[in-house]
Amino acid sequence: MASIYGKNIVVSVFGQSHAPAIGVTVDGLPAGQQIDMQALARFMARRAPGQNAWSTARREADAPKFLCGLSEGKTCGAPLTAVIENTNVRSRDYSQLRELPRPGHADYTAQVKYGGFQDVAGGGHFSGRLTAPICIAGGICMQLLAQKGIHVGAHAAQVAGVDDRPFDPVGVSRADFEAVWSQAFPVLDPQKGAQMCERIEQARMAGDSVGGVIECAVIGLPAGIGDPMFDGMENRIAQAVFGVPAVKGIEFGNGFGAAALLGSQNNDAFATDGVHVFTKTNRHGGILGGITSGMPVLFRAAIKPTPSIAQPQDTVSLPKMENASLNITGRHDPCIVARAVPVIEAAAAIAVLDAMLEKSSW
């Protein structure tokens, strides 16, 4: 059991980079929900490769084909399955992966786990391409959430050491999300975006790659969502977000920064306008005791630099059990942060919808 997430909805991702298709099944979606296919396509486009200089040259339509789960364009209560057929496949690039595992990739660990039977072509099931089905599922979840006034947005908060302006933890709004979408590079501050692109280009020229941090916000969530202990919103979101390849850390609200503060600096005082309860600050990231507070849910995910780089690297010849050198050829993003932004949104949306579908009263 690996590529399955959720309790009230169950998202099941399948496919390998060079298999006939990749796809996703979502079981448990409420019936009667109109899917806006145009909006879904626009969302998917934000993840799509081949858009510009900093993205892999592999170009695909990546248009999902819906096999079932819809009736007259609306969810019908049955499991929804959508697939993306794999075209433009260059299998010849990947012949040596079973022998010479790439540093930073899952080649070696999969080799051990699956006894050498894993599909190595294009990274197989571990390929970043599998984030496309996550976006299909997440994009649909976002449409359902939007009906309740809940919106999910993210931006490249840091790339190659350049920091974007952060979301306002209290006042982050849908306008901020739209501002990010309007940029060529998904940031709030276009000047920072330009600097990031510059550094990405430098890395690419050097046959290297860069990482970054994605900040994500969920706004409009009511208070009282999530459960204590192992099913808190942090647990749920973390389980979904670590499903995105290259994520190596997650923090909510002040996160690691809170560790260095005093309690008096980190606590968020409650306040009221007579009608609502809110906090004046939002260092808790909208979650207390695993349960939403009604403030924006805020988290940051660390994205490691793309492990595929054009420089020679040390590795091991597994058949010979000898040290060896590896040159990775083919097309690779020098930075996946920008393309990962909608994927992180998708993962968060899946986790949030799943939590929202829990019955709250008897």
Next chain:
Amino acid sequence: MASIYGKNIVVSVFGQSHAPAIGVTVDGLPAGQQIDMQALARFMARRAPGQNAWSTARREADAPKFLCGLSEGKTCGAPLTAVIENTNVRSRDYSQLRELPRPGHADYTAQVKYGGFQDVAGGGHFSGRLTAPICIAGGICMQLLAQKGIHVGAHAAQVAGVDDRPFDPVGVSRADFEAVWSQAFPVLDPQKGAQMCERIEQARMAGDSVGGVIECAVIGLPAGIGDPMFDGMENRIAQAVFGVPAVKGIEFGNGFGAAALLGSQNNDAFATDGVHVFTKTNRHGGILGGITSGMPVLFRAAIKPTPSIAQPQDTVSLPKMENASLNITGRHDPCIVARAVPVIEAAAAIAVLDAMLEKSSW
């Protein structure tokens, strides 16, 4: 579904701070395993309150009573349940919590979720006291893991801005864990520990509190454990670790630090001595593609400062829906990091044993 974790073992935590008892059931433990009750007591003692100046004055035996799951001191295949009876309960301290939610606590979010029916005494099910059952379960898991040469250890890597020496990511050993246990404060470098205690004492004197970071290592894990995507080791450990109250972030290996590196700096080259495959560095924290690499699994968890502080804080009177001021009295740790160290170990051990119990071959 809230306080339940796992697939191959199922750990189910129950209890409220001032209910008759707290406890845990572990279903699915392999039969025939001797539980070393002395060793478990020693492990539990590392979490126990009332040990010293930096810990709450509430003193309890906290000796678990095993209701079932054992036969002649060995696991018998049936669910194992252990409880700790709550004694020394001072319910009068908590009368105002339903009215005036404490900043940084789950009082308000629980009030909304449970419609005011939550048990407020001592924080109820959200109390840090619920980490004792996690330690019972985790302590047992650690004993099973130790049989296979797998050990889990942690230390206070940072408290109040003071950094301890980190584990050697490649060479961390059981000797390091024992070194931590031998300290009054759980650090590798006793001088740093002394500085931490000083700052904790300063915070306490100021009616304030401090947070920190716990670094945890799992050594001896074979390669090939864990699953891709949503059931990777990062996902599994994160789901368990966010079950520990006050955790606001988790990072594996280089974590957020990786975000600022180049791919050539962050990748770990593979190497072999002709028999084993290993990496010369361990920036990946022992996990690639969700699956263990055979290198130490390394993660860091951010612990926020104790939200209960002795200073007056702004809050809201929920019955009156008016702004109000709150003074928290009673006994509270000015820093929970030291006591959380074994809890983080326990959470990690639960996640690792659960993953290890997956059948690997047909």
Next chain:
Amino acid sequence: MASIYGKNIVVSVFGQSHAPAIGVTVDGLPAGQQIDMQALARFMARRAPGQNAWSTARREADAPKFLCGLSEGKTCGAPLTAVIENTNVRSRDYSQLRELPRPGHADYTAQVKYGGFQDVAGGGHFSGRLTAPICIAGGICMQLLAQKGIHVGAHAAQVAGVDDRPFDPVGVSRADFEAVWSQAFPVLDPQKGAQMCERIEQARMAGDSVGGVIECAVIGLPAGIGDPMFDGMENRIAQAVFGVPAVKGIEFGNGFGAAALLGSQNNDAFATDGVHVFTKTNRHGGILGGITSGMPVLFRAAIKPTPSIAQPQDTVSLPKMENASLNITGRHDPCIVARAVPVIEAAAAIAVLDAMLEKSSW
């Protein structure tokens, strides 16, 4: 993972017959629900041993002690745990069970599964005594269901070849359930009950035992509950009911009888009074496509005769791997059907509440 049931509530049963205690945790109960302890005690009493001639002589208070999950007598949202302490334990009766497995019991299969480490005293975790915690959980579920006008009732439909009058599949009502409770033996027709008791007594005198069939009805359930395929109401109820020891079959509505009918005889025509849709007959047992139709849910469970009989039986000496003879001594019910009636109700109630807690709309 064995003794755990449910998705929206999670019922986790623990204990062995002669361990310090048996009990149950129910996670996910809605908060704010008053538990009527008197009503629960009356429900539990219907299962209690030692009531009369046809029941084992082991007498116990079996009063559940609530460790947590309640606050001021109401559910508080936290997991609810209740235990029954084992007293009156006669461990000496069971010394030979590890050597000479009893026919019809789990002694041999547990021996193989747990490598001989299972707790054999009194049947360990396989003891019929473990149905007491099922009744605690189910009794609570029944109280919640009753608030929505949903009631669960059962009777001994057949014992030792004597058939009780069946429930009216369309008109079964709470009055029928109460009629059963008012009887010394849980039947609708007291004359049949007297005959059943006679045959039980004959079997007891002959050192033998008898089985039977329990018919159970759930009334007041709205239409539209349950899911297609693997999560239908039949699947859910079957998974719960086979958790009751000695159950060897289950059928819904006409069940096995439907196999011999024509479609025109088995179909239930729909009809309306202008306001409601109903069926004039109820051969479908209130479930179509896994989903409730609004008609009473009706099922029958086959209970095998108590395997513990006072006659010598052939078995195998496991240490010697030789054929051997076994004489079972001690106290055993010659018929467990009457005591199993409330247990079947409890199992059904757990399954139904779990299904009802699924969110039905967005």
Next chain:
Amino acid sequence: MASIYGKNIVVSVFGQSHAPAIGVTVDGLPAGQQIDMQALARFMARRAPGQNAWSTARREADAPKFLCGLSEGKTCGAPLTAVIENTNVRSRDYSQLRELPRPGHADYTAQVKYGGFQDVAGGGHFSGRLTAPICIAGGICMQLLAQKGIHVGAHAAQVAGVDDRPFDPVGVSRADFEAVWSQAFPVLDPQKGAQMCERIEQARMAGDSVGGVIECAVIGLPAGIGDPMFDGMENRIAQAVFGVPAVKGIEFGNGFGAAALLGSQNNDAFATDGVHVFTKTNRHGGILGGITSGMPVLFRAAIKPTPSIAQPQDTVSLPKMENASLNITGRHDPCIVARAVPVIEAAAAIAVLDAMLEKSSW
């Protein structure tokens, strides 16, 4: 969550009768398993429609297309997804189903559950056509089980009141399964099969339908598989088998027959040949306490008569809330028992493989 089964493997069925495709994902299959596509096709063919007089005229290739999960013809550890494209769709037949629910079908219950948004064409997700993906998954499971000497076989034990010879509960063998496959109608006794076909034809001529009982055996299973209480083999198999449309009952071993026996008649004495432990009789159906005994697992499933009949039936016009009459046209099996035989085998195989994949030792 509806169409998902399993813990160690997760089988997720998707599709509607007239959607672009139906299919199944199996997550968790061990890697490196060769799938014999010819054998799978032969297995699927036993379920295929249009084979003969007693089966629907809808003819389809029903050849599964594997989208992923394989590499060079072997399982690769990644989720395996196979789809069957729906061709030969006659949507015009089904226009009235949303208005006039068919007796014995899920039309009405789905209408209530999904608020009228369900896909009604051809029964949507409730169609018997969805048993094809169950057969894909089950057929693969059977191939894996066969490697360990575990085989699953079934036959039409009763159709329209005609009984086939039962399996020998102790000696049932693979030869019996092959004998069934060699028949035009899946029985052990061809004369009985001929009588069954006659009665089916009579029913068909009368515009009616018949039901039956399927007996299924799992041979070669080692002792010690399955868990107590809610995860016993009876619970697991029942949960899978009730996933097959039209199943209304299941019994193991003597089942409902055991209810009328004495304990001395129903118990199976243990015996040994000095090497193995076995029972001389097999009234327990190979399962004691939820755990396999090493004897054949035997169960019987009740199949209700096809609800689609050619006679006029009473129903309700849902838009008008008036009583109405319904004539079902189109192609329908007058008896689905024969085609359900491999589906029941498939469901059992899925349950058994899932249980076998549980790790048994530490």
